[in-house]
Amino acid sequence: MKNNVDWKKYFIVFLITLTLFLSASYLSDYFSTKKINQLKLIQDEISLDILSSETQFALLSELSCKNVSGFSVLSDLLGELGAKLEWGESNLGKTEEVEYLRKYYSLLQIKDYLLMKQISSRCGFKYAFVLYFYTTAENCSECERQGLVLSRLKNKYPELRVYSFDFSTDLSAVEAMLAIYKIEDTKLPALVVEGDLYTGFQDIDKLEPLIQETFGLEEEGEEEEVKEGIE
């Protein structure tokens, strides 16, 4: 029996397989880029909305609070962006682009927080604000559980606005927030509810009454503190 080995065939099959793999990689890159562009688009939209809200707010003295609109839409957009960014971080990898988007997102959150605090106190909207600090630099199972509790509460109370910040975000605005509320990386997760700091995991039974209490109890002055911190 002749044992002819067709080396050419082995090589052609190698080339076909390689082409298949490169196509898979190309397709993946194509969709990743599309997704990152989609994230950028949402961020631009939020940025524009915040600018518009700030302008609207500046004009408030001349307008009645009834004319202040679009904030719940903005909150939804922020929520969507947050969810997509989180998904992107675990599925698209922590690329420079995704890191940049995360920083930008943190900044947008702070801006939204400051603006919303002002608007709700001036117009008497019943919002509750929670600042949530977590870490992705190390394995933090408590943070994951805290995230679940906050998501559940957010679903239950649409007026609850949760702003989440990764402790390891390399952004001066976030670092200022950490300094103001004296957040330490050894005591994560940490929550700030109406100015009070809670460290470690807070279960739903403890957090829910706290949030219910704070509806409509926004205090002025806190946002000034944050502003100062950023500056």
Added chain:
Amino acid sequence: MATTFNIIFYVLTFLAVYVQVFLLVTFLENRKTIKNRKGKVVLARYPTVTVTVPCFNEERTIYKTVRSLLDLNYPKEKLKIFLVDDGSTDGTLNIIQKFAKYSNVKVFHKENGGKHTALNLGLENCDTEFSGCLDADSYVDSDSLVRIMSYFERDESTMAVAPSIEVSNPKNIIEYAQKAEYYMSIYVKKMLGLINAIHVTPGPLTIFRRKVFEELGPYRSAHNTEDMEIAYRMQKNHMKIEQCHDAFVYTNTPSSVRRLYQQRLRWIYGFINNTIDYRGVLFQKKYGNFSLFTVPAGIVSIIAASYLFSRIAIRLWNFVEGKIVELRTVGFEFSSPFYNFDPFFINTKSVLFVILILYSLVIVSIVLGHKIAEKKVFPLHILYFFSIYSVVAPFWLFSSIYNTIVAKRPSWR
């Protein structure tokens, strides 16, 4: 760590895809020659053939097996049927003795010694030009033998010819899943036959020139996979094995997960250990595609499947663990996964595309198996195949690797 896992993943899937593409290219090269013959196949000369049926506690199937042999379209005087009772403890001997009245049937009885000893008893008493085996749980199509013999007539250098094996009368989803797999096997074996690289001459009606055993010696125990070992030995001795795709044999397959597990454990264990025994033939140009493609492909399949299935299992465990944590943290809340569905969240990692390519190629091979056997494709069977094998296969893969390490030989049943 994740990068190391990814590199292993890509290397293994690359090799697994390579194997499938290789088979597909072989099919495309030969597609015009793979045709099922219509009508009766007539030989210029009908050589003498002995078919040995080793039986151990086969009272439920043996009657039908022998009946199918007696109904073969092959001259009776040219066909000898040896029924070897290998120390059965049920009514097998009584049943086979009833066939002793046929002039071309001979019944043997011996103490239990394993399938290879029963086959060797057949070989010792064989005086025909060709010799073969038929497992006692299989039934031959009436034209199968003459079609197989036509391959020997066509090519004098052909030393063994294996048939296409189909699942006989499947009843439950385990058997239907195997039906899809057996069609895939028809395709794979045909392709391996075309490149002279078959690594197993299965029990259901593989026919050999007697010269094979005269030159290479009798069957060996070979980790309970004597049909694989003889093929390895033939390949090592440059003997040509062909696959007659239009000769059909129907076999009873395991009907429960436990039995399927035992059978596959034996097969995979046999493959690993025969490969270890014949490691000298690996990657040697002189042993052709068998050495460069078939055996490495088998090794890659075992490693890749073990790795992929473990990854799936780990993912599944992480998912369940996450759900448990969620349940304990915030309790149960029903939410439809399709509520507000956003295509953004569809996974588009290259890993996913690679897996899709691999699965598509496996589906193509099952479909081509149906095409070669000229049978209709049942997508449901393919679905059964993927769902059952993804769950059960890791167990027999890991067990056979474990058994090899601790040198524990799996039993027949």
